[in-house]
Amino acid sequence: MDVKNNILETIGNTPLIRLNKITRHLPCTVVAKVDYFNPGHSIKDRMALKMVEVAEQEGKLKPGGTIIEGTSGNTGMGLALAAIVKGYKCIFVTTDKQSKEKADILKAMGAEVIVCPSNVEPEDPQSYYSVAARLAREIPNSYHMNQYDNLANRLAHYETTGPEIWRQTEGKITHLVCTAGTGGTITGTAMYLKEQNPNIKVWAVDAYGSLLTKYYYTGEIDPNEVYPYFSEGFGEDFIPKNYDMSVIDAFTQVTDKDGAVMARRLAKEEGLFCGYSAGSCLQGLMQLKESLTKDDLVVCIFHDHGSRYVGKIYNDQWMMERGFLDVKTFKDIVNGRPMVQKLITISEEKQVAEAVDLMKQYDIEHIPVTRGEAIVGSISEGGLFQKVFNNPDIKHQPIAHVIEPPFPIVDFNTPVEKLRTLITKDNGAAMSKDEIGNYHIITKYDVIQALGG
Template sequence: MLLPNENNYISTIPAIGDTPIRRCDFLSNIYKTNILIKEEFHNPGMSSKDRPALFMIQDAIQRQRIQSGGTFVEASSGNTGLGVTMIARRLGYKAKIFVSKSCSQEKINKLEEAGASIEICDNSNGLQDFQSTQFRAQSFAAKEENAFFTNQYYNTQNIRAHYKTTGPEIWEQTSNKITHFLCGVGTGGTISGVGRFLKEQREDIHIWGIEPKGSILQHYLAHRTAPENIQPFEAIEGIGRNFVPGSFDPQPIDHIFQVGKEPSKRAALWYYQNTDIQCGFSSAAVLASLHKYSHIMQFNPEDQVLLFFPDHGSRYISKLYSKPVDEEVINAINIDG
């Protein structure tokens, strides 16, 4: 992947992007089509969030929003925070990351190893909640001298990173034949940027988002307004929102499917037992949606269906892979339960 602007200081950062796409024979045989997986855990920070982290940091430096030695601040479920920390420290900056108490211990460990200063907050419910990661990160950056809040939920560089890098990669790697793109929706940056690029190449491509039950973005996509009665959504780390992020662009998205937390957990175990691959939590939600809604998706044998796996299951051992798996889960295709 070409970096956003090739400056001398940025050359110290490990290459981000150009992650592989793998055809999954196991899933392809089940769904009688071509199932491809974009493996973003091959990025240096082991997640797709390295991409917007790089773009947001570079943009802030170029616009002189932060001076040398300052502190980059982010509200994150872990992966963006790690990308921000890794890149910031390579460039001589500090990082302060605000995570919710639902963040996996594995991610917190990685943040500490990377050198981040960490604050644990009650939730990630957006700027209207004084105890949220977003509010506390913004407040810290406003009060701290020489600090910049990258703010992935409202930073246009989040979408731009995926429009400029992930989308073109996918188009080229699939030889312009991709027909479906399935992706978990959290900040909305990935599906908005990739979706926008792919729709410009092929209008009839299907751009489908996945979110937890109770998240509001499905409703927003259909009605262009948030629901009146907002309830807590099921906790699938990295995706789902009870507010509409500024980095969520509904225009290129055709539909958003909702799945439950427990079916997603079972999907992760089912996939691991059949492929020996540990996928992340939001990737497991994509797998659960594929099973639950395949009768609606109605794939053709010649289709090229790409599943976006933003990170690796090693970030969720305690949440997804720490318990023994019973034979019913291992052998059954019915993971809905």
């Protein structure tokens, strides 16, 4: 029978999948090594298992011991799988930049997770590098895996990822494109492939805010290159020992927005629900495409699964708040809200005081006024202010006495540019019906927020 003895035996042998739509204008063939098919949904399963095996062989990880690691989440998942099968405990240290989903998954696998600030230097005692190293010193029978400087990281890819790509392409690969983080994946894979064919080009994709690119081209470690960025899983603020820059032929940097948008395109156009680094990897290829020819076979490494980013790059609100998502219509603004919001209305027969209470309860400034099922007017915080100030007793009168003109009702696909002219100082909102007939309202604040402030 073809039965695996445990989950670790399913690591590796992930598929190569041709990209058809996004890359259709390129002269070459582009395929993706889709490593979210690993059991931990990322390529890090490969090196996590290898680091554990080497640590065992060297006597650094003993029975009943504790695995300690600083991780953005994916390496932790691979280590957690190995720990479950082999009987180890896990403590993972991560940063507040990483998605909540990653930390929750690690906890679900039985690991303890410690979150550290991301806006500190690597040498700072609060950094996740420093905290992981300190815990390894303090906790008996523990071992700090240190994926950045542990050469078992790149050895895993030399032994598995590189040979798989060579075999799957029948040795026809001409370019390898990979995001650059710890250096293990790109270096180990490149070392193997270049042994088979030194003419294979290896392109590294980096994040703005990382110092790797400048170091590659100048040999200079420049702290001025380091600043916060949203991209996850690649880019560094120091040079890990896993790097051998001699096997890399070019570096390019991709913006947070371009990587996120491309990841979403992969999901919608290719059916590949991948993580942030996959979008950045493909965007990096696009930035270097001018040197490609019709005979080239490009392999892009897609590291992990999109499920770890549903609260970030696959969340419209998160994307809009950072200016990553182009907002074009009334519908885009409504769809970008974190949840479906019920339209708050009030009958013209109700008292003004009830409208004021609704405004306080829901933290809103504009309410449509109804007569039966029909919307016949509006009431606004700004309009009420002067009237109540001049006559406090007006709060006990029917809303019909202070009703304002109704908000303009527009098509659900009305462009944002037109909304700018409709929502004015005297008219603070606009309304529209969606495809199933429900009304929605947007205000000046909604438009400003959707357009990035």
